Amino acid sequence: xxxxxxxxxxxxxxxxxxxxxxxxxxxxxxxxxxxxxxxxxxxxxxxxxxxxxxxxxxxxxxxxxxxxxxxxxxxxxxxxxxxxxxxxxxxxxxxxxxxxxxxxxxxxxxxxxxxxxxxxxxxxxxxxxxxxxxxxxxxxxxxxxxxxxxxxxxxxxxxxxxxxxxxxxxxxxxxxxxxxxxxxxxxxxxxxxxxxxxxxxxxxxxxxxxxxxxxxxxxxxxxxxxxxxxxxxxxxxxxxxxxxxxxxxxxxxxxxxxxxxxxxxxx
Amino acid sequence: xxxxxxxxxxxxxxxxxxxxxxxxxxxxxxxxxxxxxxxxxxxxxxxxxxxxxxxxxxxxxxxxxxxxxxxxxxxxxxxxxxxxxxxxxxxxxxxxxxxxxxxxxxxxxxxxxxxxxxxxxxxxxxxxxxxxxxxxxxxxxxxxxxxxxxxxxxxxxxxxxxxxxxxxxxxxxxxxxxxxxxxxxxxxxxxxxxxxxxxxxxxxxxxxxxxxxxxxxxxxxxxxxxxxxxxxxxxxxxxxxxxxxxxxxxxxxxxxxxxxxxxxxxxxxxxxxxxxxxxxxxxxxxxxxxxxxxxxxxxxxxxxx
Numbered sequence: 001x002x003x004x005x006x007x008x009x010x011x012x013x014x015x016x017x018x019x020x021x022x023x024x025x026x027x028x029x030x031x032x033x034x035x036x037x038x039x040x041x042x043x044x045x046x047x048x049x050x051x052x053x054x055x056x057x058x059x060x061x062x063x064x065x066x067x068x069x070x071x072x073x074x075x076x077x078x079x080x081x082x083x084x085x086x087x088x089x090x091x092x093x094x095x096x097x098x099x100x101x102x103x104x105x106x107x108x109x110x111x112x113x114x115x116x117x118x119x120x121x122x123x124x125x126x127x128x129x130x131x132x133x134x135x136x137x138x139x140x141x142x143x144x145x146x147x148x149x150x151x152x153x154x155x156x157x158x159x160x161x162x163x164x165x166x167x168x169x170x171x172x173x174x175x176x177x178x179x180x181x182x183x184x185x186x187x188x189x190x191x192x193x194x195x196x197x198x199x200x201x202x203x204x205x206x207x208x209x210x211x212x213x214x215x216x217x218x219x220x221x222x223x224x225x226x227x228x229x230x231x232x233x234x235x236x237x238x239x240x241x242x243x244x245x246x247x248x249x250x251x252x253x254x255x256x257x258x259x260x261x262x263x264x265x266x267x
Numbered sequence: 268x269x270x271x272x273x274x275x276x277x278x279x280x281x282x283x284x285x286x287x288x289x290x291x292x293x294x295x296x297x298x299x300x301x302x303x304x305x306x307x308x309x310x311x312x313x314x315x316x317x318x319x320x321x322x323x324x325x326x327x328x329x330x331x332x333x334x335x336x337x338x339x340x341x342x343x344x345x346x347x348x349x350x351x352x353x354x355x356x357x358x359x360x361x362x363x364x365x366x367x368x369x370x371x372x373x374x375x376x377x378x379x380x381x382x383x384x385x386x387x388x389x390x391x392x393x394x395x396x397x398x399x400x401x402x403x404x405x406x407x408x409x410x411x412x413x414x415x416x417x418x419x420x421x422x423x424x425x426x427x428x429x430x431x432x433x434x435x436x437x438x439x440x441x442x443x444x445x446x447x448x449x450x451x452x453x454x455x456x457x458x459x460x461x462x463x464x465x466x467x468x469x470x471x472x473x474x475x476x477x478x479x480x481x482x483x484x485x486x487x488x489x490x491x492x493x494x495x496x497x498x499x500x501x502x503x504x505x506x507x508x509x510x511x512x513x514x515x516x517x518x519x520x521x522x523x524x525x526x527x528x529x530x531x532x533x534x535x536x537x538x539x540x541x542x543x544x545x546x547x548x549x550x551x552x553x554x555x556x557x558x559x560x561x562x563x564x565x566x567x568x569x570x571x572x
Binding site for chain 1: 283284286287288289290291293294295297298300301302304305306308309363366367370371381383384385386387388390391392393394395396398399400402403405407408409410413416424444447448452453455456459501504505507508511512526529530533534539542543546549550553554557561
């Protein structure tokens with residue numbers, strides 16, 4: 001009983017802000033500003049969503065965000081799978097140093113990357129473009145992805161691969177038929193992690209993107225905050241649009257998450 | 268026969284090594300260009316008087332920018348705030364996250380759903396999280412004030428984010444809400460690596476829940492807890508979004524931590540040299556903590572045999 005009581009309290013506290021966001025997004029403007037605040041809307045009103053979608057370009061932002069985040073995640077996962085497998089299975093000189101360097105990059109305050117990134121992207125004419133931003137996201141999620149996948153591969157027994165080699169399977173055959181099926185949970189979990197990371201950003205996007213038609217969801221939402229007189233109903237509708245896809249993705253792909261992280265923890 | 272065998276083995280190991288390098292190379296190159304160069308550039312910048320406001324080429328000034336940051340009165344305040352920020356975030360997140368993980372360490376369908384709901388705050392984008400909480404702290408009709416008035420703790424609406432005395436605590440509440448689920452996930456992962464036989468053995472020996480917790484679970488979780496403590500520390504020190512999106516370090520620097528201070532130096536004062544110097548100092552401190560962590564952990568591991 002004590003256990004369930006504690007769980008219930010935690011659930012209310014952690015879920016309340018999310019529920020509050022959804023409820024507020026469905027209130028009319030007068031109700032949002034009423035004193036004292038109401039919790040349940042008098043009548044459901046979807047006007048805020050149509051304002052966010054039509055006047056504030058949130059559909060374009062959504063498309064941009066999907067493009068950048070999914071693109072960056074795919075590239076990052078491919079690079080990290082190769083590197084993680086290499087580090088876990090092959091005798092590489094200085095692999096300890098590589099791992100340490102990866103961890104170290106995570107400790108460097110990221111805002112200082114802003115200026116070099118800007119200069120770097122300008123040099124290759126990718127400033128104010130979505131691919132330019134995607135490159136940044138690949139780099140930012142790469143270290144942790146390599147680290148997690150390397151640890152994950154170390155928990156996958158090597159015997160099966162060796163047996164396949166002895167049986168004379170080709171290298172390509174080994175990769176596609178033995179390694180990939182075993183690696184799948186790890187790859188999905190890391191991809192999910194990268195996706196969450198890219199979806200979350202607004203700082204890097206704010207330095208790299210400038211035209212309204214190219215903004216991402218988080219940046220578009222933040223721009224809305226600074227542009228208008230605060231209209232909480234519309235802002236919460238925009239928040240729902242920004243948060244919903246990544247929550248759905250998480251719920252959908254989370255199955256292996258804990259399992260893979262436990263491999264990384266043991267590492 | 269032996270020599271041929273050895274030669275073959277050696278050629279195989281050389282080929283293996285080459286394959287290994289080929290696999291690591293693409294990621295290493297991307298990391299070198301997109302992370303290595305900016306880090307190197309920042310370190311170089313910290314020894315110059317680089318500025319966004321002037322077009323004159325940056326001059327090498329040695330440690331001058333470092334000393335100018337250290338003598339900045341805001342630095343002292345930001346350092347104090349960072350200490351409160353770190354302790355106020357890391358301790359509650361570790362305790363709450365571990366307790367939640369222990370409560371939810373079962374494999375049933377209901378528990379799986381509860382876990383998923385609890386993880387949602389961590390998945391929500393920072394901008395959204397900050398907006399929700401800013402709305403809940405609204406000075407005119409915020410739900411936080413309203414609830415506290417119902418209970419009788421408060422008597423009128425408070426501008427939680429606008430008062431120097433409450434702003435830091437208010438932002439910490441948001442970031443604990445957002446960070447705790449991650450601790451829970453990692454600790455759950457750690458719990459799953461504990462073999463169930465140990466609990467069975469403990470039960471056979473007549474251990475009660477509390478003894479199980481202190482004698483079996485927590486000692487075996489030591490490594491996981493150490494890792495998650497380090498991760499939470501790094502995330503907290505580098506958690507720019509929560510503060511910047513809710514208070515921008517204000518009011519009156521009450522929520523200014525080292526990270527937001529570095530951002531202000533760079534993009535509001537246009538003083539890149541000082542900003543870089545501050546970032547390098549933060550990095551060195553975190554790196555030392557990280558190295559100590561690895562050394563201590565490794566020693567504990569070898570002691571165990």
